[in-house]
Amino acid sequence: MLTISGRSTGQNQGYCDGFSRRNFLTIGGMALGGLALPEVLRSEAAAGVASTHKGIINIYLPGGPSHIDLWDQKPEAPAEIRGEFRPIQTNVPGIEICEMFPRMAQMMDKFVPVRSISDADGRHDGYQCMTGRRRGDRTPPGGWPAAGSWVSHIQGAVNGAVPPNVALMYATGNKTWGETGDGGYLGVAANPFNLVGREARSSNASMTLQGITLERLKDRGSLVKAFDQFKRDADTTGVMESMDVYGQQAMGILTSSDLANALDLTKEDPAIVARYGASQEKFQRDGAPKMIENFCVARRLIEAGARYVSLNYSRWDWHGGDGMNFPRSREEFPLLDQGLSALVTDLHERGLDRDVAVVVWGEFGRTPKINQNNSRDHWPQVSCAMLAGGGMTTGQVIGSTNRYGEYAAERPVKFQEVFASLYKCAGIDSSNTRIFDQSGVPQYLVDQGVEPMHELF
Numbered sequence: 111m112l113t114i115s116g117r118s119t120g121q122n123q124g125y126c127d128g129f130s131r132r133n134f135l136t137i138g139g140m141a142l143g144g145l146a147l148p149e150v151l152r153s154e155a156a157a158g159v160a161s162t163h164k165g166i167i168n169i170y171l172p173g174g175p176s177h178i179d180l181w182d183q184k185p186e187a188p189a190e191i192r193g194e195f196r197p198i199q200t201n202v203p204g205i206e207i208c209e210m211f212p213r214m215a216q217m218m219d220k221f222v223p224v225r226s227i228s229d230a231d232g233r234h235d236g237y238q239c240m241t242g243r244r245r246g247d248r249t250p251p252g253g254w255p256a257a258g259s260w261v262s263h264i265q266g267a268v269n270g271a272v273p274p275n276v277a278l279m280y281a282t283g284n285k286t287w288g289e290t291g292d293g294g295y296l297g298v299a300a301n302p303f304n305l306v307g308r309e310a311r312s313s314n315a316s317m318t319l320q321g322i323t324l325e326r327l328k329d330r331g332s333l334v335k336a337f338d339q340f341k342r343d344a345d346t347t348g349v350m351e352s353m354d355v356y357g358q359q360a361m362g363i364l365t366s367s368d369l370a371n372a373l374d375l376t377k378e379d380p381a382i383v384a385r386y387g388a389s390q391e392k393f394q395r396d397g398a399p400k401m402i403e404n405f406c407v408a409r410r411l412i413e414a415g416a417r418y419v420s421l422n423y424s425r426w427d428w429h430g431g432d433g434m435n436f437p438r439s440r441e442e443f444p445l446l447d448q449g450l451s452a453l454v455t456d457l458h459e460r461g462l463d464r465d466v467a468v469v470v471w472g473e474f475g476r477t478p479k480i481n482q483n484n485s486r487d488h489w490p491q492v493s494c495a496m497l498a499g500g501g502m503t504t505g506q507v508i509g510s511t512n513r514y515g516e517y518a519a520e521r522p523v524k525f526q527e528v529f530a531s532l533y534k535c536a537g538i539d540s541s542n543t544r545i546f547d548q549s550g551v552p553q554y555l556v557d558q559g560v561e562p563m564h565e566l567f
Contacts (some may be wrong), residue, residue, distance in 0.1 A: 135242070163268045164536040165412035165466040166261065166500070167453075169405070170239045170279075171446075172287035172397050173427030176486050177494035178515040179224040179439055181207045184478070191478045191514050193486075194436045202505045204209035210443035213451035218464070220454050222566065223495040226509025226518035229525060230474040232490035234284060239419065239471055240291035242529040242556060250547035257417035258290025259300035259528055260555050261536055264543065265417055271368035272415035273303035276402045279422050280306050283396030286289035290420060295547040302420065315331040322323065372414035373407060382406070384450035387445050397425025400442075402449040403500070405445065409456055412466055417536065427473055428485055435476075435485035448471075454498045467500025467535035469528060478515040491517050495528060500535030502566040531562040 173225035178184060183206060197206035200218035206442035207215055207223065214221060231244040240245060241255045255263070262275035277283045279302075282288035284387075295301030375383050383406060390400035401423065408419040424442060428434045450470060475493035493509055498504060508520040533540040533555060538554040538563070547553050 115416040128168040134402045142283070144240060149353070163417065163465070164500075165416065166257070166418045166532050166536055167408045167412065167466065168239070168257065168418070169408075169468065169470040170236050170420065170422045171424065171426045171470065171472040172236060172282065172284070172422050173425050174474045174476060174488060174493070175235070175472045175509075176435065176439070177225065177427040178476065178478055178486070179208060179435075180443075181211075181494055181496065182225045182511055182515055183208055184513065184515050186318045187478070187514050190480050192453055193480060195439070205505075207445065208357040210439065211447040213447045216372075217451060217454065220458065220498055222504050222506055222508060223503060224495040224497060224508045224523055224528065225511055226521050226523050227471070227493045227495055227525065227528070228491065228522040230490035230493050232474055232488060234287055234288070235473055236422065236474060237286065237291065238525050239399060240289070250295050250549070250551065250553055252297075253292070254298045255294035255300060256302065257532065258302050258420055259291065259293040259296050260533070261538065263296045263300045263545070264538055265536070267340045268415035268417065269368070272372065272411065274415070274417040275300065275302045276411050276416040277302040277304040277420045278306050278401075278407060278416070279304055279420060280393070280398040280401075282398055282422065283393070287397055287425075288422060295553070296545070300357045320396030348387075368414050375403060375406060375458045378406065378410065382456065385448070385455070387448040387452075394425030398422040400424045400445065402445055405449045405453045406456070409453060409462075409466070412462070413460075429476070429481065429483065429487050430485070431483055433484035435480075450496070456507050457499050463499045464501040465499075466496040467502065467532050469495055469532060471495035471528075497528075497531075497566070500532070502531070502535065506565065508563060508565050523563065526556040526560045530560050531566050534562040535565065
């Protein structure tokens with residue numbers, strides 16, 4: 111993939127570098143011609159015109175967020191299970207969520223908590239949240255494509271200025287928390303176009319404009335000079351001759367202003383950006399930074415033409431000897447509450463709630479019983495997700511766990527069922543769409559027999 115990397119700005123704890131919010135947000139200062147995207151969006155919003163293409167936003171919470179503390183409270187359980195938080199009523203009678211999510215509670219009619227995901231493979235790895243597959247599953251030659259790769263391969267680009275499959279996945283100290291997934295047997299043309307990174311590098315899999323940080327992309331002169339130097343170097347080494355279609359497409363994308371404008375939050379209404387809350391720029395140890403404003407960027411990317419946006423947000427693994435599960439929850443939950451409620455509000459206000467589907471989840475859940483460090487350990491037996499938009503029937507809960515939140519008591523859900531539902535939101539029939547792999551065997555987007563969740567449609 112072609113990655114645009116920001117400049118490292120310092121050291122944080124562990125082995126993660128700092129990352130400057132300004133480095134990321136100022137990319138859109140350059141103007142390479144044409145009408146600016148925000149002007150188009152403002153004009154369309156005033157005229158009541160909404161995006162006509164379908165989109166998916168996949169928000170991955172690296173580390174395994176606690177299902178029992180988030181959206182599956184057990185207030186009648188013993189203290190060592192129910193924890194420190196209490197449930198609150200939402201605007202949908204009968205649905206309760208954690209008291210740390212008051213904004214979402216007041217608009218639960220626009221959400222769907224899924225409380226019974228029951229097939230996590232237990233790895234500290236985003237692979238299942240990117241593909242729906244387990245690492246140990248049978249794999250076709252070339253590997254399984256990530257969900258965004260299926261979507262971009264089947265539906266293609268909305269326009270030539272913004273790639274259909276975009277990622278805001280930061281490279282993390284724990285490598286598997288920052289992996290976007292790839293095109294698998296569909297090939298590199300279906301790879302996600304990752305817009306964030308950690309440091310400039312160049313390899314066969316990831317091409318970077320050396321010496322150009324996000325901050326310097328605002329300078330058209332520097333950008334043109336960098337492209338000229340890149341082309342000269344590439345011509346000298348023969349890279350241009352061998353550059354595949356994907357590489358040529360990537361170069362074309364970078365010379366358009368649409369992608370840069372979509373990334374530039376200074377072009378968004380400040381009142382809208384403020385809804386999301388302030389990002390915290392430092393990496394969370396071996397996880398991702400708390401770039402909550404990327405939720406807004408994801409929406410802008412969909413409006414600009416992306417079909418699928420995946421992103422990683424913060425770090426949710428808090429069960430070490432420091433007993434940080436509940437203190438960290440008190441820090442993280444309000445910001446997530448604010449960011450998700452802002453995103454879904456934006457989608458509804460812009461008339462995109464039927465066009466853009468949102469999923470929020472992690473790789474597994476957490477032990478119902480609190481450990482001796484006042485934290486919760488890994489628990490793949492059950493986990494949760496939050497869905498919104500996409501024309502789904504919202505204001506309901508799917509699935510339930512037993513009284514201690516140990517396993518799915520009703521309606522166990524598979525990761526692939528969630529993806530099948532997202533594909534349906536995007537207008538793709540995952541049960542009947544098949545693409546031949548490198549050995550000539552037809553493969554489906556999900557396993558045969560897996561259907562979209564009927565409750566949602």
